[in-house]
Amino acid sequence: MSNYALLNICYLIGSLGFIIGLKMLAKAETARKGNIIAAIGMAIAIFGTIFLYEFNGESGEIKHLGNLGWIFGGMVIGTILGTISAKKVQMTAMPQMVSIFNGMGGICAGLIGMIEFTHLANHSAGASLMTGHSLTILVGLIIGSISFAGSVIAFLKLNGNLGDYSFKGQSYFNMLFLAAVMVMAYYVMSINGAQATTMMYVLFIVACIYGVSFVMPIGGADMPVVISLLNSFTGVAAAFGGFLYHNQVMLTGGILVGAAGTLLTILMCNAMNRSLLNVIIGSFGGGNAATAITGENGGTIKEIGVSDSAINMSYAQKVIIVPGYGLAVAQAQHICHELEKQLTEKGVEVKYAIHPVAGRMPGHMNVLLAEADVSYDKLLEMDAANDEFATTDVVLILGANDVVNPAAKTNPASPIFGMPILEVEKAKTVIVNKRSMNKGYAGIDNDLFYSNKTRMLFGDAKKVLQELVNEVKAN
Amino acid sequence: MEYIQSLLTDAAHLRMIYIIVLSIFVGIEVIEKVPTILHTPLMSGANAIHGVVIIGSIIVMGQAPADDILIQILGFLAVVFGTLNVVGGFVVTDRMLEMFKKKK
Structure with missing residues (x-):
């Protein structure tokens, strides 16, 4: 059989691996196997390309890929760096990690575009570059570069190296900016030779600056949506590469991710009851915090000590724990599970209520609790939890804020109005563990803390939980 | 314009367009029910x-x-x-x- 036929079999297997892998990733029992199947498909497609890919040389002869030393060298370096950083990363820093890996794919697509365009411009011999071929290259380059720069900014923001930055009318500025990028791409195609190559590098830089300007104004709470969106951008950039090389596996892989990523982005926006446009314009970010309402009945919070909290929970029938980002930051998932076990031994029914956007990524809390061996059936999704709060004695909120803010239901002026929340105020008592009275990620006040049912338990989640465990044991 | 024409007449291009359209549906379909x-x-x-x-x-x-x-x-x-x-x-x-x- 010819190499070309074998290569196409590799690509078919690769594409099937991606589809089956994604399908299995969407089910809890098969997810891990699905990831491995997708990885095997990827490996077959990659090694098939290295050994079976053929192209026509200058004089028309069939050639195999060269520079194998460089290719394998690059792959070894990438594998080592990728494995180490993926193994070392803290579970709390997972979103940043996904973001930076996404950026790597984006810059890879950008570099491919640069090389292909340089090649094209050098060999066009003065012919017009106003072709579909060069358009495909440039669009892939632009999307990849935007995804790269945007992902780096998202990474820095989530890592806390960078705050939100926006100025008045930035959304209009960004729209104009994007139009300018397109005009510039047109200009690059209209000139030719070495000049076009130079301008193409300028275009790359401008696209990167657009990526920065695109992500800068978007509030930290919206970063998951942005990462998911940039994820689908990179997918589309990969698909443009597939279109360029008539490469089926790049095309299917890229489009699959582009489509699935877009749907996931929309699902996340739905969970926050906001439109994608609203997220991108960044009305949620720092800019609006000043106009947000403050607690009218502010100042009358009631504190509670550790031992009182422990007694409250030990003698309750049902306790629901609401984990938030504060739990993740404090790395308190294991000690939280310990508290759950202690209470269960005392005959208390303990469950967890998981808001879809608790933490910094959808499912972030589930990953953390799974790390601590908390079993699935104790995790309640939002609707199920809301049905159970009425029969709950104590709700323990661990570092969650916006997802339990009643303003989302009651105050139309609030920026989070309309977002579905965990209706914890239906329970008999609410104990809120926070480090301080600082506002949540959305930067708005929370009336829940001033409610008659609420008791504030200040302190670092890990420390407080440890003390709670000791107290419950002693009871 | 010529390019758009070629997208719709050239067999290789047309095949890729079909792959794209079908992959979009597959991508949406496979993750639609994800918990x-x-x-x-x-x-x-x-x-x-x-x-x-x-x-x-x-x-x-x-x-x-x-x-x-x-x-x-x-x-x-x-x-x-x-x-x-x-x-x-x-x-x-x-x-x-x-x-x-x-x-x-």
């Missing part, structure tokens, strides 16, 4: 899959002329970044899912 708990691993797994862009970098690097240092450097970097995306993406996803598994 919230799997959103993060799924995003991470999808992130690894778009690392397939590495194949483009291998094709580019494998054809880079020996006398063009700039192209070789860019191609080499593209291979490194592409591998980071693929390997890092799959390993991170596996780490997340490993935690789900040892629940019993």
Whole structure:
């Protein structure tokens, strides 16, 4: 059989691996196997390309890929760096990690575009570059570069190296900016030779600056949506590469991710009851915090000590724990599970209520609790939890804020109005563990803390939980 | 205009357009019923899959002329970044899912 036929079999297997892998990733029992199947498909497609890919040389002869030393060298370096950083990363820093890996794919697509365009411009011999071929290259380059720069900014923001930055009318500025990028791409195609190559590098830089300007104004709470969106951008950039090389596996892989990523982005926006446009314009970010309402009945919070909290929970029938980002930051998932076990031994029914956007990524809390061996059936999704709060004695909120803010239901002026929340105020008592009275990620006040049912338990989640465990044991 | 015409008449182009359209439906279909708990691993797994862009970098690097240092450097970097995306993406996803598994 010819190499070309074998290569196409590799690509078919690769594409099937991606589809089956994604399908299995969407089910809890098969997810891990699905990831491995997708990885095997990827490996077959990659090694098939290295050994079976053929192209026509200058004089028309069939050639195999060269520079194998460089290719394998690059792959070894990438594998080592990728494995180490993926193994070392803290579970709390997972979103940043996904973001930076996404950026790597984006810059890879950008570099491919640069090389292909340089090649094209050098060999066009003065012919017009106003072709579909060069358009495909440039669009892939632009999307990849935007995804790269945007992902780096998202990474820095989530890592806390960078705050939100926006100025008045930035959304209009960004729209104009994007139009300018397109005009510039047109200009690059209209000139030719070495000049076009130079301008193409300028275009790359401008696209990167657009990526920065695109992500800068978007509030930290919206970063998951942005990462998911940039994820689908990179997918589309990969698909443009597939279109360029008539490469089926790049095309299917890229489009699959582009489509699935877009749907996931929309699902996340739905969970926050906001439109994608609203997220991108960044009305949620720092800019609006000043106009947000403050607690009218502010100042009358009631504190509670550790031992009182422990007694409250030990003698309750049902306790629901609401984990938030504060739990993740404090790395308190294991000690939280310990508290759950202690209470269960005392005959208390303990469950967890998981808001879809608790933490910094959808499912972030589930990953953390799974790390601590908390079993699935104790995790309640939002609707199920809301049905159970009425029969709950104590709700323990661990570092969650916006997802339990009643303003989302009651105050139309609030920026989070309309977002579905965990209706914890239906329970008999609410104990809120926070480090301080600082506002949540959305930067708005929370009336829940001033409610008659609420008791504030200040302190670092890990420390407080440890003390709670000791107290419950002693009871 | 000529290009658009070729998209609709050239057999190879037309095949790719069909792949794109069908892949969009498959992409939406396979993840439509994903439970919230799997959103993060799924995003991470999808992130690894778009690392397939590495194949483009291998094709580019494998054809880079020996006398063009700039192209070789860019191609080499593209291979490194592409591998980071693929390997890092799959390993991170596996780490997340490993935690789900040892629940019993």
